[in-house]
Amino acid sequence: MVKMLEAEELAKDITETPSLLNGKGPDREWMDTPAEFRDGNWAYSAKTKAIESLKMPYARDWSPGDEDWKLPENWKEIISEGFRERLDKFRSFKVFMDICVRCGACADKCHFFLGSGDPKNMPVLRAELLRSVYRNDFTLAGKLLKKFAGARPLTMEVVKEWFLYFFQCTECRRCSVYCPYGIDTAEITMMARELLNLVGININWIMDPAANCNRTGNHLGIEPHTFKTVVESLCEDIEDVTGITINPSFNRKGAEILFITPSGDVFADPGVYTMMGYIMLFEHIGLDYTLSTYASEGGNFGLFNSNELMKKLNAKMYHEAERLGVKWILGGECGHMWRVINQYMDTMNGPTPSYMEDPVSPITGTKFENAVSTKMVHIMEFTADLIKHNKLKLDKSRNDHVRATFHDSCNPSRAMGMLDEPRYVLNNVLNNFFEMPDNTIREQTFCCGAGSGLNTEEIMDVRMRGALPRATALNHVVEKHDVNMLSCVCAIDRATLLALTQYWAPDVEVSGVTELVANALIMEGENEVRDCDLREEPYLGVED
Amino acid sequence: MELVDWLSQKKQDIVREWIRVTMEAYPVEALNVLKRSDNQFANPLSHIISTNIALLFDDLLLGVDPERTTPILTELVKVRAVQDFKPSEALQFIIDLKKILFSMKDETVEGGESMPLEQLRKMEEEIDTLAMLGFDIYMKCREKLYEIRANEIRNQTHMLIRRVNEMDKQKEAR
Secondary structure, three states: OOOOHHHHHHHHHHOOOOOOOOOOOOOOOHHHOOOOOOOOOOOEEOHHHHHHHHOOOOOOOOOOOOOOOOOOHHHHHHHHHHHHHHHHHHHHHHHHHEEEEOOOOOOOOOHHHHHHHOOHHHHHHHHHHHHHHHHHHHOOOHHHHHHHOOOOOOOOHHHHHHHHHHOOOOOHHHHHHOOOOOHHHHHHHHHHHHHHHHOOOOHHHHHHHHHHHHHOOOOOOHHHHHHHHHHHHHHHHHHHHOOOOOOOOOOOOOOOOOEEEEOOHHHHOOOHHHHHHHHHHHHHHOOOEEOOOOOOOOOHHHHHOOOHHHHHHHHHHHHHHHHOOOOEEEOOOOOOOHHHHHHHHHHOOOOOOOOOOOOOOOOOOOHHHHHHHOOOEEEEHHHHHHHHHHOEEHHHHOOOOOOEEEOOHHHHHHHHHOOOHHHHHHHHHOOOOOOOOOOOOOHHHHOOOOOOOOOOOOHHHHHHOHHHHHHHHHHHHHHHHHOOOEEEHHHHHHHHHHHHHHOOOOOOOEEEEHHHHHEEOOOOOOOOOOEEEOOOOOOOOOOO | HHHHHHHHHOHHHHHHHHHHHHHOOOOHHHHHHHOOOOOOOOOOHHHHHHHHHHHHHHHHHOOHHHHHHHHHHHHHHHHHOOOOOOHHHHHHHHHHHHHHHHOOOOOEEEOOOOOOOHHHHHHHHHHHHHHHHHHHHHHHHHHHHHHHHHHHHHHOHHHHHHHHHHHHHHHHHH
């Protein structure tokens, strides 16, 4: 994929590209500054196979690094018509296009802007990339006054700019917290990506997992028997650590609860330790639950692609709940799954199957009123309730080798307001918990730098600069409190924060919260001496 | 008067100018916004640059010592290595110090002493050494990024790789 430059091209690149060396500084306004494609700042295009399997248009071989993107001849009409349709269909989109007064409150809130210093990463300016075309095509002022009214026509350069910058937005919605009008910038990015999809411009890291999920039920495209075997391998690991044999059920009809978590917890390191944690927790309390090898993915890459695909992938979870006849769904530590559940599920796929019941914890009797419409409870709400009712036997000292901080994942914090439950859980399972600075946590949390389908390795440069604000806050608690563990409740975070720490804070590991819960659990029938954590690291005071 | 002493007296002006020139690598629209906050966490980029440029200048006056200088320079280069700069642009700020020092050659410090120009060549060599050190650090950062990319691919399919290995072992045992 990476194009090697010939010597002549390289010389031309060095002498003609604006840079400090040749004194050609950015003396043009943003609208006249074309997007620059450099290896490392754009993600690979979607493979034709993935696009075709989702029956999406214009599957073809192309690369964002090429001059010719091989768009359909009438690409301009397609995008323009798509723009009009969405303005009519989504009232919020129309309002967001009209209402911004360019006050700039959002400008310095984006992690990509703060880490890159690229003005087009200011949320207001990123949105302006789309608004300028909106003004030109759909407003009288724009049609008459053109550039004076901030309008510009849709050109291929504009499309390329959209691609570069709307795939440099993680839809984290930090900027929206500060917007006096409540403009949801993530929804602007979602619309821009939908428009690009219409002419076959998409990235592989989003399309491939979505296609896999559509086909086999999870992002990696793992088939049911492998899913089951891998979970059983994790149970063997649990037995190695605790001496306890656990046999979770799969696709069991009549179970009270269906447990769904991101497949990253089943397959990826360090997510697997969180998966082991769930299994141990459920065994500890004797929960009547089952796992599904079909709804084997909590994540929903449809959210990063189009509302139709998001709806379809979300519906799968409820179809499976219906097929198995469970009362309600318990959801694992995931980020965007919870945004889909809390903000879109009810509108898209509600009401839930009629026989599903309002979620009630079978252990404590607590009714989760907040989850009545979606019938889906977050594992942190569930665990915090168990701890509150003294239903867990815990030994906090088993986590004494851990000095943890907590990264509020963007979606659980800003899209569902879940701020206190994980902290309550952490404070009950370990002795050393330290908060990062106030303006970097809870609603104001900084993104990991790679959400919304941007956790692909070829844009590691982009991700690392986007991770700078989070890393700065993390390093502060590393220096002040010797923090050695960055805990979180999101599977994508567990993968992306690992890259973040490897670059910015090499002595810090990454974990899920439930992993730390399981470390502290005193399990019935466990080895007389439990001497190590789930990673088989010795507990403090135990010789290696 | 020693050049080092002369530069120490001019430290505030030099550091201020060095920070300004370093920040000029970013577009003016960005700088206007980045000026808003000096909070370390709300504006990490400006904070890292301003803090470490000041430390680097102090360090330079002592003479570049890889062991002592590397941690400070790393803080700056680590950020530049992942931003949208060519390698030369990423490290330009080090060379810029030469221009800043030359631009002050006609100034005087308190007491009317002018810059001991004959010692400037030595300082230029120190700055060259700093640039070379910066290049080493830059390469280490880039190598680290590639290592992280490879690690990430491996981690994402951790259990599948393990499963394949187990299957291989079972096959061998048969």
